[in-house]
Amino acid sequence: MGDLSEFSLPLQVFLRGYPWRRIDPVPWTPIVRPLAESRLAVVSSAGFILPDQAPFDDRMRGGDPSFREIPADADARALADAHRSESFDHRPMRDDPNVAFPIDRVRELRAAGRIGSVAPRHLSFMGSITAPARLIRETAPEAARLLVGDRVDTALLVPV
C-alpha cells in the first residue's frame, strides 16, 4: 500500500532512476489567519475535466502540464477522469471523484465552519508529467496567479 511494490517492475526501475526535481530552497508561507477565516482551494493532479473542457493531451512528450479550472460549485459526478497513467487502478476515483478531488468535502468543511470560505475555482492538473520544465516555468506560476487573484489563503494539493 502506497509504496513502489504496487507498480510493475519496469516502472519501479524507472522511478528508482528518475531525476526527481528537488525544491531548493523550500518556500514557506505561514497561515496568517485561522483556517476558520481562510479561503481554501483544491489543486489535484488526478486529471479530472468537466464535460465541456478539452482533455489533457496524451501525446505530449513529457506530459501535458496544462490545467483546467473547476468551479467550486461543480457537481462531483460531472468530473470525468482524463488521466493518462495506466499504472494505477482508476475505478475508485471514477466511482467517487472526491477520493482524489474532494470538492464535496471542502464544501462540507465550509458548512461546518472549519474553513472560512471555498475558493471560487479549484485547479485540475494531469500529474503524469515526466518532464516538468514547463510546469515549473509556466503553468504552475500561472495557476498560482489565478489563486492569488481569487484571494486564496491556503491550498490542499492532492496527487493520484
Next chain:
Amino acid sequence: MCNQAVGLVAAELERQGIATVTIQLLRFVAERVRPPRALCVPFPHGRPLDAPGDKERQLAVIEAALALLEEREARPPLLVEWAPAGAPRRSPGMRGLSTR
C-alpha cells in the same frame, strides 16, 4: 509523477504567498522533491483519500492535512507520516535508498 507534480505546484503557490499542504503517496518522493508541507498517507495510487464513498475517512485525511497548516512552529520542509487509527503505518517507500 503525480506526487512530484503537486509538490512543484505547491512550491510555486508558496512563492506567491499561499500556504499549502500536499498529500503524498510515496515517502521517498516527498523526501526528494520536498514540498513545503507533506502529509504522507499509506494509501495506493488512485485513491489518495482512501476509500471511495467513505466521507468520514476522506474528511479524516483532509483534517490531518489541515493540521499541518496549523503547526505554526514548523519549518520547511515539513514531512509528516499519517495513517488512520488502527491502520499499520508503512515503512519508507523504497528500501536500499538513502532517505536524505
